[in-house]
Amino acid sequence: MHINTEEIEKVLGYDFKNKDLLIQAFIHKSYLNENACSFEDNERLEFLGDAILNAIVTAYLFTQFSQMPEGKLSHFRAKLICTTSNAEYMQMLGLEMHLLKGKGEHLEVRGALSLTANLFEAIIGALFLDAGFEIAERFILQHFEKKMHEFLKKPDENxxxxxxxxxxxxxxxxxxxxxxxxxxxxxxxxxxxxxxxxxxxxxxxxxxxxxxxxxxxxxxxxxxxxxxxxxxxx
Known part of the structure; x- marks a missing residue:
């Protein structure tokens, strides 16, 4: 098993103090089904990252749109952190090829988009544990604020x-x-x-x-x- 943490950190713009957290973020559970490994899979980090991302985006929208009612804020938040949006954030980083997964995982119909989105959440979870909320928030806004505004301007599609x-x-x-x-x-x-x-x-x-x-x-x-x-x- 090899994950190029140096290359990943260069793209993220952050050097992890605990490299194991970064490595764990890139291990899908299907990889552990086929390979002996001392690391956990990234599902717990994904769970945590989902909550942190939700909090960051909620606070951002609350601050940016001070007069907007709760229902509209919820709608905007759903556009910014849905599976499609999270996958696009991950693709902007261009790090999805580093994900370790089982050989058959990419053959699932819903595989590619979901795997990519979940990896993004796992990275946010790892970043939060290693550096705290403020660094995770700064990372999101520095890398994706422009894209977030693009998502908000897109008309809703049926x-x-x-x-x-x-x-x-x-x-x-x-x-x-x-x-x-x-x-x-x-x-x-x-x-x-x-x-x-x-x-x-x-x-x-x-x-x-x-x-x-x-x-x-x-x-x-x-x-x-x-x-x-x-x-x-x-």
Whole structure:
């Protein structure tokens, strides 16, 4: 196992005091299923990074838009830290090729986008543990504030309609959406929805309500389809 921490740190603009945290951020659980390794996988760092990223973006929006109501702030936050956005932040860094994963992981339909987004959250978690909240916040804003404003300016798209157009054209079928899981208390629920075509899972989405989760699942499906077609063509 080899992870070039020096190269990664150069891109991040930060030298880790605890290199093991940085290494752990780049180890997917599928890698440990196939290789003996003394490190944990990055899922706990991903869990932590998700919470830290949420706090950073929430505070940023609260400060930037002092007169905006809570509902609109929540909508903006969802645009800035969804799977698609997190994956794009990671791709801007160009470090996803360093992720250690199992040989078959990239073959999953929803693999590429989800793996990339989760890696980004794991890096944020590692950075927070090594340097604290302020450094993690500074990293996010220095690297991605401009991109965040681009995301906020993008019009909302009806991804369910786009996915249905694609599947009817290519498979002569409409996609179906299955509620996979509900988590959280009544006033803080998270809904997880899968998008299917002909029993094939195309995408997975999470949202504060079922409608939002279905839209995110459709968006994830379109991203996965685009990735598969790109891989096939290459």
């Amino acid at each position: 991804f369910k309609a786009l996915l249905q157009h694609y599947t009817q054209k290519n498979f002569n079928q409409k996609p179906t959406y299955v509620l996979q899981q509900e988590k959280g208390k009544e006033h803080q629920k998270e809904f997880f929805v899968q998008a299917f075509v002909d029993d094939q899972e195309l995408g997975l989405g999470m949202g504060k309500n079922k409608k939002q989760a279905e839209q995110n699942a459709a968006e994830n499906a379109l991203e996965n389809i685009a990735q598969i077609e790109e891989d096939y063509e290459s």
